[in-house]
Amino acid sequence: MKNRIWIIIFSVTVLVCTAVWIGLSFFPSPSKIVGIYQNGSLVEKVDLTAQTGERSIELNGDYGKNIISVTHGRIEMKSADCPDKLCVKHGELKSAGSPIVCLPNRIVIKFENQSGSADAEAGALL
Amino acid sequence: MKSLRIICAFLLLIAVFCSCSLDSKYSSEFFAMDTVMSVTACGKQSETAVNAIADEINRLDRLFSVQNKNSEIFRLNSEKQLNPSDETLELITRSIEISSMTDGAFDITTEPLSRIWGFYSGLENRVPSEKEIKAVLPSVGAEHIKIDGSTVSLDKSTSLDLGAIAKGYSSGRAAKILEENGISSALISLGGNVRAVGTKPDGSPWSVAVTDPDNSSEQIGVLSVKDRAVVTSGGYQRYFETNGKRYHHIIDAETGCPAQSGLKSVTIVSQDDTLADALSTAIFVMGLQKAETLYNDNNDLFGAVLITDSNEIYITENLKDSFSSYHSYEVIKA
Structure with missing residues (x-):
C-alpha cells in the first residue's frame, strides 16, 4: 500500500516536471523579451531572439522623435531629438537593472523578466 | 482513498505555490x-x-x-516667506540639520547656481562666467533660511531646491x-x-546593483539588503559636454561649480531613506577623506560604496558582509 502511494507521488512529480519542461520549450526564454513603454503604457513587446534583420521603431513625444533599433538579440536607442540624449549614450540594453530611459519623451525600454541579474540598480534611472 | 487524498494535497500545494509567486505581485511605473x-x-x-x-x-x-508654479517650494522661492505644510517644514528642517552634519556639503540653497548652469528643464545647459557665479554665491548657504515657528523665510536672493x-x-x-x-x-x-x-517572497535578501559610473549598462558590484534604502549619486546621471569637457549636475555650494572631489559615484545604504538621499549628494561633494571622518562619527547611521576618479572602490566596514564584486576594493574601518 505504502509503495503504491510513493509510486503515485513520484508519477505526479514526473508529470508536473514534464509539463513545465514542455511549457518552457514551447515558449521563448523570457530573458530576451523587451517591453517598450511610453508614459507608463506598454507600446510594444519585442522578442529579441526572434528578430531577424534590422527593424526601427519610431516614437514621438514632447521633445520630438526617438528611433529605437532592434536587431537579433540587441535593442538600443539609435537617435533622439531630446536635449540630453542620455538614452542614446546608454547604448545597448544589457541588464534588467539598467533600462534605457528617455526622460524628456517619457520612454522606458526594459527586459520584462530577466533572471540571474540584480533585482534593482541604484544610480540607474529605474 | 488515502492515496487520492495525498495526491489532492500534493496538487493543492503546487497550486498554492504558483498563486503566491504569480498572482499577488503587482508592479507599476510612473513619471x-x-x-x-x-x-x-x-x-x-x-x-x-x-x-x-x-x-x-x-x-x-x-x-x-x-518648477511647478503651485508648489509650496515655488511659492516660497518667489514670495520669500511662507507658512508651509508640516511635511514641507519637516523636510526643510531636516535639510538644515544634514547641512550642518556635513559642514555645508549638503545644501538646498543651490537653486540659483543650478539655474545659471541650466540644469532645469526648459533651460539650456551652459557654462556661466566666473562673474555670474560670484554674483550668486553670497545668497547660497543654509544660514540664509530662517525658521520661526511654522514660518519659513528666505533672504532676498535665496531660493530652495529639495531635489537632492x-x-x-x-x-x-x-x-x-x-x-x-x-x-x-x-x-x-x-x-x-x-x-x-523586507525580503524577497522566498525570504532571501534583495540584490541591489551599483551602476558602473563609466558605463551605465554595467555594474561594479551588488549589495544584498533587507529593509534598507540604497541611493547613488554620480556625475554620470545628468550632465552636458562643452568643448570636450563634461559638466555634471551636482553643484558644490562652496565653488558654485560641479563638484570635483575626486569621487565619481557615491552609494549610501541606510535605514533612513531621507538621510541616504541627502548623504549621497553630500559625500559626492565632500570627497573621500571627509567621508571617512563622517563615517567614523556616524557608522550606526549609514554605510557607503565610493568610487574614485581613478576607479578605486572603497566600502565602509559595515557593508563588508553585504557587498560583493569582481573588482578589488578597500574597506574603510570605523
Whole structure:
C-alpha cells in the first residue's frame, strides 16, 4: 500500500516536471523579451531572439522623435531629438537593472523578466 | 482513498505555490519628480498599496517641485516667506540639520547656481562666467533660511531646491504605505533611489546593483539588503559636454561649480531613506577623506560604496558582509 502511494507521488512529480519542461520549450526564454513603454503604457513587446534583420521603431513625444533599433538579440536607442540624449549614450540594453530611459519623451525600454541579474540598480534611472 | 487524498494535497500545494509567486505581485511605473519611478510589491494588498504610493508621490511632487508654479517650494522661492505644510517644514528642517552634519556639503540653497548652469528643464545647459557665479554665491548657504515657528523665510536672493532629498523622503513615505497595507516584500526605485522593503517572497535578501559610473549598462558590484534604502549619486546621471569637457549636475555650494572631489559615484545604504538621499549628494561633494571622518562619527547611521576618479572602490566596514564584486576594493574601518 505504502509503495503504491510513493509510486503515485513520484508519477505526479514526473508529470508536473514534464509539463513545465514542455511549457518552457514551447515558449521563448523570457530573458530576451523587451517591453517598450511610453508614459507608463506598454507600446510594444519585442522578442529579441526572434528578430531577424534590422527593424526601427519610431516614437514621438514632447521633445520630438526617438528611433529605437532592434536587431537579433540587441535593442538600443539609435537617435533622439531630446536635449540630453542620455538614452542614446546608454547604448545597448544589457541588464534588467539598467533600462534605457528617455526622460524628456517619457520612454522606458526594459527586459520584462530577466533572471540571474540584480533585482534593482541604484544610480540607474529605474 | 488515502492515496487520492495525498495526491489532492500534493496538487493543492503546487497550486498554492504558483498563486503566491504569480498572482499577488503587482508592479507599476510612473513619471514624477522629473524622473521615472517603479514600485513592485508582493502581497494581498499589493495593487491597492502600489496605486496609493503613486498618488502619494504625485502629491509630494506638487509640494516640493521647484518648477511647478503651485508648489509650496515655488511659492516660497518667489514670495520669500511662507507658512508651509508640516511635511514641507519637516523636510526643510531636516535639510538644515544634514547641512550642518556635513559642514555645508549638503545644501538646498543651490537653486540659483543650478539655474545659471541650466540644469532645469526648459533651460539650456551652459557654462556661466566666473562673474555670474560670484554674483550668486553670497545668497547660497543654509544660514540664509530662517525658521520661526511654522514660518519659513528666505533672504532676498535665496531660493530652495529639495531635489537632492525629496526622493529619499518620498521613498520613506512609500515604505510606510506598504507597511500600512501589510506588505513585507517590495522593491521601490524612484529614479535610482532604491528602497528594499523586507525580503524577497522566498525570504532571501534583495540584490541591489551599483551602476558602473563609466558605463551605465554595467555594474561594479551588488549589495544584498533587507529593509534598507540604497541611493547613488554620480556625475554620470545628468550632465552636458562643452568643448570636450563634461559638466555634471551636482553643484558644490562652496565653488558654485560641479563638484570635483575626486569621487565619481557615491552609494549610501541606510535605514533612513531621507538621510541616504541627502548623504549621497553630500559625500559626492565632500570627497573621500571627509567621508571617512563622517563615517567614523556616524557608522550606526549609514554605510557607503565610493568610487574614485581613478576607479578605486572603497566600502565602509559595515557593508563588508553585504557587498560583493569582481573588482578589488578597500574597506574603510570605523
